Amino acid sequence: MHKDLERILLSEKELDTIITRIAAELDRDYSGSDKRLVLLCILKGSVVFMGELMKKITVPVEIDFMRVSSYGAGTETTGSINIILDLLRKDLDQCDIVIVEDIVDSGRTLSHLTKYLKLKGVHSVRTCTLLDKPERREVDLVADYVGSVIPDEFVVGYGLDYDEKYRALPYVGILKREVYEK
Ligand code: IMP
């Protein structure tokens, strides 16, 4: 385990089981659709989850990327969402989009993005998150696909960062408070 971690919350094996289950749910829900299924990875935190998830889905699937910012270098939200990289494709009315997020905290990112994509004329939008911290919710947001509900702790690894660090850890762990509280 990395020395900056309090403990491991989800091991590689547990993550694999969770993602296998979500992929099966997506296969079940989209197998009959005549639209194009697009997994929309929200950079950068979702990149590891997305990579594993897409390999396990058996229905035809396309991928795309957006980047938004809601946080600075720290652990607290600012409440505002900026689109840094937008979706460029023109056939959105032919797309069933599943937004793939690393974690839902206040809920603002997924809430804003869902509304934004509907305004752009997407055929359907659903949300999928690896981790969910419901205790932190500030807006009414329930993700359609949830990997694991976790306690209100700051977690890193498997794509999630603190100050751009720890993204490459193959598991999810709770960051020691002394790392970000000085
Ligand atoms: P929300 O808009 O408040 O739901 O924030 C979601 C985003 O905040 C996630 O995509 C993460 O980038 C970031 N975030 C929230 N909680 C954590 C955490 O515990 N560790 C790392 N990033 C987090």
Ligand code: MG
């Ligand atoms: Mg993120």
